[in-house]
Amino acid sequence: MTNNGTAFEQSKLSRKYIKSFASGIAHMFAYSAEHYAWLAYRYQAPFVTIDIWSQRIEPGLFDIERNRILAGMCQQALQRNVTRLAPPAEVVSVTVSARFGIENYLKDGNSASIGRSVFTAVLVDECGKQWQAGHVEERMLIEG
Numbered sequence: 134m135t136n137n138g139t140a141f142e143q144s145k146l147s148r149k150y151i152k153s154f155a156s157g158i159a160h161m162f163a164y165s166a167e168h169y170a171w172l173a174y175r176y177q178a179p180f181v182t183i184d185i186w187s188q189r190i191e192p193g194l195f196d197i198e199r200n201r202i203l204a205g206m207c208q209q210a211l212q213r214n215v216t217r218l219a220p221p222a223e224v225v226s227v228t229v230s231a232r233f234g235i236e237n238y239l240k241d242g243n244s245a246s247i248g249r250s251v252f253t254a255v256l257v258d259e260c261g262k263q264w265q266a267g268h269v270e271e272r273m274l275i276e277g
Contacts, residue, residue: 145219156266
């Protein structure tokens with residue numbers, strides 16, 4: 134450790150860590166996406182795409198404040214990690230997509246759930262290389 138900060142703060146990461154950033158975003162989104170799942174079921178729109186850098190959410194019916202907050206949390210987490218990349222490494226594009234298993238809907242009186250949902254994060258570096266990671270939830274509880 135030096136006077137300028139901890140070794141952790143000073144260490145720079147290579148490009149190979151970008152995939153771990155994608156994995157973290159996919160997991161973070163999956164664990165907080167119940168409201169997306171509910172909207173997917175309610176409007177029978179099983180697919181959503183979020184541009185994390187621009188905060189653009191498609192289709193527009195998913196573009197509500199609660200969902201923008203989740204996208205913002207993902208953006209902040211990613212920004213903290215990206216600053217640790219060794220120059221000239223840079224993430225220029227970040228997209229999260231989710232496909233919700235709305236065709237498999239179950240309700241037991243007290244709760245409801247949908248089937249298999251797949252969350253994928255794709256990061257693109259300044260060289261155009263794509264780094265992809267995903268997370269699968271076999272069943273997601275949704276609140277009505």
